[in-house]
Amino acid sequence: MIAGALAEEAFGVLHTVGSRLGVNTKGAKLLRLRSNAVFKLRSGLIVRITATPDGAPQTHTGLAVARWLVRRGFPSVRPADYISDEPIEHHGRLVTFWQYVPVxxxxxxxxxGRILRHLHDQPVPPFPIKRLADPLAEVRGAVESCSEVLTPDQRAWLRDRIAELTEAWNTLESCGPPVLLHGDAWIDNLLRRRDGRAVLCDWDGVAVGPREWDLVHTYHGQRRFGLSAADVDEFARAYGCDLREWPGFGTLMEIRDMYAIGIHIRNAAGDPFSRQELPRRLDSLTRGDGHARWYMAEPAVKVT
Structure with a gap:
């Protein structure tokens, strides 16, 4: 169950912004707490609230990209523009509203695999989108700014390892030109509607960069989160290529390992699950254990 200071703060932002806009937030359910707190309201609206103030630029971009993709007929969740067509700011947090997808x-x-292939075949949108030049930038920043959740030895090891992996990233050669990336193309960000059609959600990591960054999430899911070899094989067949055959595969998997601890460094001070999960992930990384199981937070909390 999600609890802690970050969740309490997110509920406070939800109620304040809801009251300002005339949106009933009574009985809201907190579905997820990572980079965003994601709520489902009784009315069916989905509300996303940035967990930290530094998510602002990507929140605007993610909303714009989702809206642009919907206009092109791409299977994406839809912004609830009838509530607000721009993010609402409250004490440094940005709040966005989305139409609920019954699943x-x-x-x-x-x-x-199919939907990512479709995404990567799209043109780059005609408005500014960040380039994925340094995937470990946020982890590096978290190591420097969240010293209260790391020991001096952990910070020193992380600094050195991030520097090594950043240098390795800069030597990787993609299989093709830069594409429009989802940025967090994990299976949990795909929803199957009741009509059987799958749609992508959570566009805050959108960027332009090497397609391998979107693909590696599924392979990493087998390494850390319980996906099977058959799951990965099906993904590769559906996408049309197998990342395991790419020379940079091992390096990218190590970079993804490091990327996946950043959110827990940022959230550990205010989120009990991150406080529990961070030592597990750090321990396996420092020991060089590439197969230790990692975990996701369990939903959900209701408030009346």
């Missing part, structure tokens, strides 16, 4: 069943990695 039926869990999507497959085959569906994820």
């Amino acid at each position: 039926s069943g869990r999507p497959t990695t085959r569906e994820l």
Whole structure:
């Protein structure tokens, strides 16, 4: 169950902004707390609130990209523009509203592979989007700014390891030209509607860069989060290529490992789950254990 200071703060922002806009937030359910607190309201609206103030530029971009993709007929969640067509700011947090997608069943990695192929075939939108030049920038920043959750030895090890991996990233050669990236193309960000159609959600990591960054999430899911070899094989067939055959695969998996601890460094001070999960992930990284199981937070909390 999600609890702690970050969750309490997010509920406070939700109620304040809801009151300002005339949106009923009574009985809201907190579905997820990572880079964003994600709420489902009784009315069916989805509300996303940035967990930290530094998410502002990507929040605006993610909203714009989702709206642009919907206009092109791409299967994306839809912004609830009838509530607000721009993020609402409250004490440094940005709040966005999205149309709820009633779901039926869990999507497959085959569906994820197909939809990512469709995404990477899209042109780059005609407005500014960041380039994925340094995927570990946020982790590096968290190591320097969240010293209260790391020991001096942990910070020193992380600094050195991030520097090594950043240098390695700069030597990687992509299989093709830069594409429009989802940025967090994990199976949990794919929803299967009741009509059987799958749609992508959570566009805050959108960027332009090497397609391998979107692909590696599924392979990393087998390494750390319980996906099977069959899941990965189906994903590769659906996308049309297998990342394991790319020379940079091992390096990219190590970079993804490091990327996946950043959110828990940032959230550990105010989120009990991150406080518990961070030592597990750090321990496996420092020991060089590439197969230790990692975990996701469990939903959900209601408030009346």
